[in-house]
Amino acid sequence: MNTLIKKVRNTAELSNDPVIKEAGRILKNGGLVAFPTETVYGLGANALSLEASGKIYAAKGRPSDNPLIAHIADIDMLESLVYDISEKARLLMEAFWPGPMTLIFKKKDIVPYATTGGLNTVAIRMPSNNIARALIRQAGVPIAAPSANKSGRPSPTMAEHVKEDLYGVIDMIIDDGPTDFGLESTIIDVSEEEPVILRPGAITDSMVQNVLGKISSSFEFLEEEGEGPKAPGMKYKHYAPKAKMILLRGNQNKIISTINQLSAGEKNFALMITKELQEQYQGPGRIYIMGKASEPETIGANIFKLLRQIDADGCELVFTEGIEEKGIGIAVMNRLKKACGYNIVDV
Ligand code: TXA
Numbered sequence: 001m002n003t004l005i006k007k008v009r010n011t012a013e014l015s016n017d018p019v020i021k022e023a024g025r026i027l028k029n030g031g032l033v034a035f036p037t038e039t040v041y042g043l044g045a046n047a048l049s050l051e052a053s054g055k056i057y058a059a060k061g062r063p064s065d066n067p068l069i070a071h072i073a074d075i076d077m078l079e080s081l082v083y084d085i086s087e088k089a090r091l092l093m094e095a096f097w098p099g100p101m102t103l104i105f106k107k108k109d110i111v112p113y114a115t116t117g118g119l120n121t122v123a124i125r126m127p128s129n130n131i132a133r134a135l136i137r138q139a140g141v142p143i144a145a146p147s148a149n150k151s152g153r154p155s156p157t158m159a160e161h162v163k164e165d166l167y168g169v170i171d172m173i174i175d176d177g178p179t180d181f182g183l184e185s186t187i188i189d190v191s192e193e194e195p196v197i198l199r200p201g202a203i204t205d206s207m208v209q210n211v212l213g214k215i216s217s218s219f220e221f222l223e224e225e226g227e228g229p230k231a232p233g234m235k236y237k238h239y240a241p242k243a244k245m246i247l248l249r250g251n252q253n254k255i256i257s258t259i260n261q262l263s264a265g266e267k268n269f270a271l272m273i274t275k276e277l278q279e280q281y282q283g284p285g286r287i288y289i290m291g292k293a294s295e296p297e298t299i300g301a302n303i304f305k306l307l308r309q310i311d312a313d314g315c316e317l318v319f320t321e322g323i324e325e326k327g328i329g330i331a332v333m334n335r336l337k338k339a340c341g342y343n344i345v346d347v
Pocket residue numbers: 037039040041042043066067068069100102104116119121122123125145146147148183184185186187198230231232233234
């Protein structure tokens with residue numbers, strides 16, 4: 001298949017943009033279009049079509065029990081897809097949509113099980129990226145879109161990453177440069193009485209608490225205890241580079257001495273670390289700077305790109321540094337822990 005790659009200038013008014021029109025046509029006809037969102041690039045297809053959703057799983061190599069997120073442009077679209085929109089769900093939508101938050105609702109029959117991985121619930125997100133919303137409007141249907149990477153690879157934060165993974169197997173890639181957040185959306189299940197955070201993201205737990213009061217989360221369970229997650233996708237190996245990866249947590253001096261010990265005799269190793277640690281470290285190894293420890297947003301925006309780079313550079317062993325698990329740092333650490341397969345050393 002010939003994959004079209006098109007740049008679009010991100011402006012508020014895109015309803016007459018020829019690229020968006022063409023992409024909308026492809027989606028209406030059951031094709032696959034990768035498009036930018038404020039979190040990561042998504043691989044879009046008509047969420048109401050069994051065949052179109054099926055193509056997403058095939059292109060990504062994604063297990064069919066891992067449900068997709070349906071992206072909407074307007075609240076009107078939501079009512080046709082889900083039952084029982086609670087007061088708490090409405091408060092969250094008012095506070096964080098459009099934006100990097102996905103909500104889980106009970107699904108109506110119109111949403112095929114192919115899109116929800118066989119579940120009776122459906123994940124819905126209204127992205128803030130103008131191109132994403134213009135595209136959904138142009139298609140006229142909700143757009144199912146997982147991150148536009150091959151299953152198991154880091155999520156794409158640039159059109160080039162999508163090209164690396166999916167060139168030749170999808171119809172079109174819309175290029176809008178690097179995404180803003182670089183981490184996937186916060187997922188909150190609002191299908192039951194008490195909302196639960198299933199995946200941490202840029203909408204932090206304290207931002208959610210400001211709207212709802214106390215909220216529980218379920219993603220920590222599997223982390224160090226090995227219990228199963230509620231978002232089916234969270235159980236799969238994720239973001240992992242080909243290299244063996246070790247996450248080090250604790251005091252920076254101890255992290256350095258541990259790296260020195262563990263890297264003894266290793267020739268082809270890398271460090272993916274903060275600017276602060278890089279300034280203290282004097283040993284060998286290829287260095288990839290995530291950002292300043294005091295700027296976890298920057299780190300969030302960089303880690304997937306760096307993990308891809310580490311693979312491209314052929315590193316065999318990579319040490320990465322834990323950051324404070326607070327605010328968006330919780331989402332960053334969630335992705336780092338998965339990337340290293342929970343291979344964590346507390347120093
Ligand atoms: O930021 C994002 O959310 C990006 C952009 C493209 O919007 N999308 C994304 O999709 O990250 P994906 O497929 O990579 O991750 C979707 C996650 C998976 O962990 C999946 O299991 C979970 O959402 N999910 C989807 N539907 C669900 C449901 N009904 N119940 C529980 N978890 C669900």
